[in-house]
Amino acid sequence: DQQVKQNSPSLSVQEGRISILNCDYTNSMFDYFLWYKKYPAEGPTFLISISSIKDKNEDGRFTVFLNKSAKHLSLHIVPSQPGDSAVYFCAASPSGGTSYGKLTFGQGTILTVHP
């Protein structure tokens, strides 16, 4: 049962354009969401997060949008750069003392930004 889904295995965009990566979740207990970026042969690195009390969080070129009613979040990268080419994972976590910050990850989306 895939509780966090990234339905697009890959995305290809031109340098300077917007990249939009999507993520859907099914578990209503999730209330904290993160995006990680992963280069080959490296561990994932944290990119940006959003709490369920917000619907948008921005950090430089990266913006995450959360639509709780649709159980959907998206990551926007503007403008996209070749160095953004990587695998992007969305992850979700329930809050609460017994969760220990466990994350449930999506399958990942391979982003390729062409010069």
Place this chain on the structure above:
Amino acid sequence: DVKVTQSSRYLVKRTGEKVFLECVQDMDHENMFWYRQDPGLGLRLIYFSYDVKMKEKGDIPEGYSVSREKKERFSLILESASTNQTSMYLCASKWAGVGDTQYFGPGTRLTVL
């Protein structure tokens, strides 16, 4: 700067061997995690630990065990390696607070022949 290190980047083992994967973090994090990453499946949680000598099963614990004797070190053990355990193994750690991010090590690519 948080640092999570894993003992090996690449490992090749034979079916039936006992395999130890070691993870060390230097930020005094309470919580530590072991994941495996497979194409099309993302990262799946194997085990996690929220304190020394404390452990809990994740989503796919079968065939694995863990050990946390010291706060900074979390070991993943494959008691009898099988070919379907060929994967990328990733360790992560975080503080105990809600909403804190997990920091990952570089991963160990394990091949079981």
